[in-house]
Amino acid sequence: MVITIGREFGSGGRELGRLLAEELGIDYYDKEIITEIAKHTELSEQYIKQVVEKNPHELFPISVAHTFSYIDAQSLQITRMIFMEQEKVIKEMAKASDCVIVGRCADYILQDFKPFKIFVYADMDSKVERCLKRNEKAEDMPRKKLIKKIKSIDKNRARYYNYYTGQKWGDILNYDICINTTNKDLKALAPHIAKMVKG
Amino acid sequence: MVITIGREFGSGGRELGRLLAEELGIDYYDKEIITEIAKHTELSEQYIKQVVEKNPHELFPISVAHTFSYIDAQSLQITRMIFMEQEKVIKEMAKASDCVIVGRCADYILQDFKPFKIFVYADMDSKVERCLKRNEKAEDMPRKKLIKKIKSIDKNRARYYNYYTGQKWGDILNYDICINTTNKDLKALAPHIAKMVKG
Numbered sequence: 001m002v003i004t005i006g007r008e009f010g011s012g013g014r015e016l017g018r019l020l021a022e023e024l025g026i027d028y029y030d031k032e033i034i035t036e037i038a039k040h041t042e043l044s045e046q047y048i049k050q051v052v053e054k055n056p057h058e059l060f061p062i063s064v065a066h067t068f069s070y071i072d073a074q075s076l077q078i079t080r081m082i083f084m085e086q087e088k089v090i091k092e093m094a095k096a097s098d099c100v101i102v103g104r105c106a107d108y109i110l111q112d113f114k115p116f117k118i119f120v121y122a123d124m125d126s127k128v129e130r131c132l133k134r135n136e137k138a139e140d141m142p143r144k145k146l147i148k149k150i151k152s153i154d155k156n157r158a159r160y161y162n163y164y165t166g167q168k169w170g171d172i173l174n175y176d177i178c179i180n181t182t183n184k185d186l187k188a189l190a191p192h193i194a195k196m197v198k199g
Numbered sequence: 200m201v202i203t204i205g206r207e208f209g210s211g212g213r214e215l216g217r218l219l220a221e222e223l224g225i226d227y228y229d230k231e232i233i234t235e236i237a238k239h240t241e242l243s244e245q246y247i248k249q250v251v252e253k254n255p256h257e258l259f260p261i262s263v264a265h266t267f268s269y270i271d272a273q274s275l276q277i278t279r280m281i282f283m284e285q286e287k288v289i290k291e292m293a294k295a296s297d298c299v300i301v302g303r304c305a306d307y308i309l310q311d312f313k314p315f316k317i318f319v320y321a322d323m324d325s326k327v328e329r330c331l332k333r334n335e336k337a338e339d340m341p342r343k344k345l346i347k348k349i350k351s352i353d354k355n356r357a358r359y360y361n362y363y364t365g366q367k368w369g370d371i372l373n374y375d376i377c378i379n380t381t382n383k384d385l386k387a388l389a390p391h392i393a394k395m396v397k398g
Contacts, residue, residue: 121371178376178377
């Protein structure tokens with residue numbers, strides 16, 4: 001049993017993933033993926049995070065010959081290696097045990113495993129509120145700036161996903177179920193979704 | 200408790216709605232809405248069905264003055280009356296008892312009732328298969344023609360919904376949950392969704 005979770009920033013997708021894993025008594029992977037890649041590659045977690053969260057168009061400029069190329073051949077090679085490693089790590093995790101994997105195009109990478117694919121989303125007010133609750137730093141940020149940040153993170157997630165999968169991030173046809181967490185109690189929701197996954 | 204179901208043609212939304220109503224022991228309304236409007240207006244069910252399933256742009260041409268108007272004032276008045284009656288009937292149903300209502304922009308009409316809003320969808324292969332199973336006539340139709348028909352019905356549903364609600368049909372933010380019925384057993388799914396609705 002493999003569950004993958006795509007999620008809008010601030011929608012509570014990670015929390016829901018953790019609750020689902022607890023409910024089903026299975027493993028949960030999120031930041032652990034970066035840690036694993038670091039172990040395999042001997043690169044720092046910080047560096048890997050930076051690479052995988054970059055805009056893919058920055059990582060692999062399509063028209064290198066026509067524009068100023070600001071990444072040299074070596075760092076391009078490292079970047080490619082990180083992505084291949086990520087794919088390997090995610091597949092190993094899914095092979096090793098039943099698990100919930102959040103983000104990282106896992107739904108696409110694990111398609112042969114026939115995962116149960118969830119997309120978690122919410123309206124902007126609800127996402128702002130969740131960000132304020134879980135991050136004290138966000139409290140000092142003007143609301144407008146916070147909204148801009150949320151949108152920008154999701155834009156990058158969409159770009160990243162679309163680039164690597166050739167699918168459209170958030171397209172409902174790529175998921176088994178899409179859950180709007182606006183005004184929802186995730187703890188109450190998780191047991192029902194867990195049962196749905198078990199079938 | 201009011202549950203509204205928007206659904207793609209052939210996705211099994213109606214069947215899921217009926218199963219949910221059975222599971223929760225509450226009323227189910229679908230074609231009954233047309234029957235009720237007929238009772239209230241003394242128009243034939245056939246005529247009402249024809250009106251509410253028409254492209255809204257045909258019903259209320261926006262630039263009447265600039266194009267040939269093929270509906271006279273009287274039939275325009277009847278059409279408006281039918282839509283007002285539909286709204287009244289749906290609100291009366293929701294007031295009278297807990298229920299599941301399929302289609303008819305009920306999610307929008309009943310927003311003050313804070314319904315649990317479900318959108319049901321599936322991939323095209325699965326929708327074609329479902330159409331073939333439930334309708335013998337569809338078997339004689341070439342596959343290409345059937346797909347064209349499915350797409351055309353959904354296009355009309357979208358137009359109808361967008362026109363009357365000012366929202367976008369199938370926009371995930373308008374629903375609490377979106378369910379992909381591709382390769383899913385609706386009978387197995389319904390009890391879990393029922394529990395999710397109950398909270």
